Amino acid sequence: MAASSRLRRLLAYLKPYQRDVWFGIGTLVLVNALGVYIPIILSDTVDSLQTDVGLVPLTRAVLLMLILASVMWVFRMLSRIAIFGVGRQVEFDLKQKIFQHLLTLEPAYFANQSSGDLINRATSDVDNVRRLLGFSVLSLANTIFAYGLTLPVMLSLHAKLSVMAIAVYPAMLLTVQLFSGRLRDEQKDVQEELSELSQLIQEDMSGISLIKIYAQETNERQAFDHRNQKLLKANLGLAFTRNLLFPVIEGISYISLLVLLAFGTRAIAADELSVGNFIALILLVERLVFPTALLGFTITSYQRGEVSIDRIEAILENQPQIKDSIAAQPLNLATVRGELTAQNLSFTYPSGDRPALDHLNFTIYPGETIAIVGSIGAGKSTLANAFPRLIDIEPGQLFLDGQDITDLRLEDLRRAIAYVPQESFLFSSQIRDNIAYGLPGSDQPEIEDSAKQAQIHSEILNFPKQYNTMVGERGITLSGGQRQRSSLARAFMIDAPVLILDDALSSVDNRTATEILEYLSHGPQKKTVIFITHQLSAAAKGDRIFVMDHGKIIQTGIHEELLTQPGLYRKLWEQNQLAEILN
Numbered sequence: 001m002a003a004s005s006r007l008r009r010l011l012a013y014l015k016p017y018q019r020d021v022w023f024g025i026g027t028l029v030l031v032n033a034l035g036v037y038i039p040i041i042l043s044d045t046v047d048s049l050q051t052d053v054g055l056v057p058l059t060r061a062v063l064l065m066l067i068l069a070s071v072m073w074v075f076r077m078l079s080r081i082a083i084f085g086v087g088r089q090v091e092f093d094l095k096q097k098i099f100q101h102l103l104t105l106e107p108a109y110f111a112n113q114s115s116g117d118l119i120n121r122a123t124s125d126v127d128n129v130r131r132l133l134g135f136s137v138l139s140l141a142n143t144i145f146a147y148g149l150t151l152p153v154m155l156s157l158h159a160k161l162s163v164m165a166i167a168v169y170p171a172m173l174l175t176v177q178l179f180s181g182r183l184r185d186e187q188k189d190v191q192e193e194l195s196e197l198s199q200l201i202q203e204d205m206s207g208i209s210l211i212k213i214y215a216q217e218t219n220e221r222q223a224f225d226h227r228n229q230k231l232l233k234a235n236l237g238l239a240f241t242r243n244l245l246f247p248v249i250e251g252i253s254y255i256s257l258l259v260l261l262a263f264g265t266r267a268i269a270a271d272e273l274s275v276g277n278f279i280a281l282i283l284l285v286e287r288l289v290f291p292t293a294l295l296g297f298t299i300t301s302y303q304r305g306e307v308s309i310d311r312i313e314a315i316l317e318n319q320p321q322i323k324d325s326i327a328a329q330p331l332n333l334a335t336v337r338g339e340l341t342a343q344n345l346s347f348t349y350p351s352g353d354r355p356a357l358d359h360l361n362f363t364i365y366p367g368e369t370i371a372i373v374g375s376i377g378a379g380k381s382t383l384a385n386a387f388p389r390l391i392d393i394e395p396g397q398l399f400l401d402g403q404d405i406t407d408l409r410l411e412d413l414r415r416a417i418a419y420v421p422q423e424s425f426l427f428s429s430q431i432r433d434n435i436a437y438g439l440p441g442s443d444q445p446e447i448e449d450s451a452k453q454a455q456i457h458s459e460i461l462n463f464p465k466q467y468n469t470m471v472g473e474r475g476i477t478l479s480g481g482q483r484q485r486s487s488l489a490r491a492f493m494i495d496a497p498v499l500i501l502d503d504a505l506s507s508v509d510n511r512t513a514t515e516i517l518e519y520l521s522h523g524p525q526k527k528t529v530i531f532i533t534h535q536l537s538a539a540a541k542g543d544r545i546f547v548m549d550h551g552k553i554i555q556t557g558i559h560e561e562l563l564t565q566p567g568l569y570r571k572l573w574e575q576n577q578l579a580e581i582l583n
Contacts, residue, residue: 087134
């Protein structure tokens with residue numbers, strides 16, 4: 001991203017809070033004006049002591065300077081509260097914007113991204129931008145006003161000495177320029193290494209059971225040590241550059257003070273400068289030392305913020321591929337019958353060399369239960385993902401009750417289809433909250449009714465806290481079958497007219513799976529059910545069976561018909577029967 005583009009982006013971040021920014025900048029003007037006025041009062045007081053050593057005027061001057069210094073302190077605090085507060089507000093806005101934007105992106109985006117890196121961008125990088133818009137804006141504005149108000153007064157006191165004192169400052173700016181590119185690159189390395197380390201920690205915490213099962217603690221410890229060493233090296237490189245830059249800047253700034261001391265005493269001896277004005281010049285030069293030295297920190301914060309802006313905008317510039325069309329139509333859920341039709345449905349993954357779905361044509365009637373079976377990689381899950389538009393299919397290929405699903409509002413379409421994916425994900429909360437996730441605030445009887453339909457209710461009652469039991473991260477405290485049935489209960493809660501189960505009963509025993517499917521097929525609230533399974537005894541209960549291979553539906557029919565036909569289904573059934581005998 002170009003520097004001008006970054007600047008425009010920063011101004012856009014600040015625009016909602018420009019009133020607070022201008023208030024903070026206005027108070028900084030007053031702070032610096034008082035900071036210049038106090039040395040002038042001191043100068044006049046010192047010079048007046050040469051003719052009048054009265055206690056009253058001296059006390060009056062001291063009290064005035066004390067009051068002005070107190071007022072100056074109050075205004076400085078107000079400027080910090082205003083500008084730092086803007087930084088915090090922008091931090092809040094960016095986190096909200098990133099999270100809301102991530103929710104609009106399709107699952108394929110997250111499959112190609114590191115979750116640790118995304119978390120780091122939404123936290124550490126946003127924090128860097130907050131510092132840029134808080135500390136850097138305050139520091140830069142303070143430096144501008146400090147120079148803008150102090151230099152004219154210095155020149156009015158003694159132009160030659162003032163010019164000599166600031167003559168070394170171009171060397172300071174040149175030093176900053178020489179270090180800026182290196183600081184930016186090293187800051188980028190630190191952010192990237194931090195993302196990699198965050199990703200490693202997240203993966204290890206999620207897979208801690210697997211690490212222990214395979215006794216890989218030593219290898220993971222070594223992997224963490226290697227990644228942590230790289231982060232340490234990047235941080236030390238950045239620290240070395242910063243710690244080299246700041247003393248150089250500060251050293252250059254103090255040269256001006258030495259020049260003032262060396263030549264100022266001569267000016268006093270030559271009666272070109274009063275003692276009071278000399279003291280005022282020393283104080284005014286001292287006022288420029290801190291903003292000048294702070295300029296190095298400001299530059300570092302800016303470099304860090306530049307890198308973070310690029311990393312944040314890289315997320316926000318990714319536009320969702322699956323979104324509502326301009327003419328998207330609302331869907332009345334009360335009238336949805338659940339008829340699904342495919343017309344030459346095809347889909348190829350961006351990285352694929354052959355279609356995952358290859359010209360599929362079928363109609364699934366309202367209330368029908370369809371089993372989809374086939375070998376691994378046949379396209380079954382891709383087909384399941386196509387119905388709720390989790391993948392980006394072309395218009396005119398898939399229809400719900402005769403309406404093209406690409407013409408329907410995504411929110412309405414996904415409320416009409418309850419989808420239980422292969423991975424039964426549960427949140428780290430109470431089991432009742434997981435079941436009621438689709439309908440927050442549901443009553444306990446409704447939750448229990450869904451659990452009964454999913455054949456999990458009796459087991460929940462055996463938990464120590466029953467429905468208030470915490471399931472742990474990703475449901476780690478539950479067995480595989482319990483996680484799947486809890487996910488199924490969650491799908492039952494929303495009472496959608498279409499239910500899709502993508503191998504969602506793989507960890508459930510055959511008897512329980514069959515009972516669940518019997519209820520779905522012949523229960524009081526008959527839904528259109530599509531279930532993908534490798535359990536052919538369960539598939540046999542379906543009204544029809546679709547057999548898929550290499551992205552195509554190669555066989556269709558009921559269980560008895562398919563067994564009489566030579567083909568993949570009969571082969572899979574024979575293998576299934578053999579496996580049951582061996583078990």
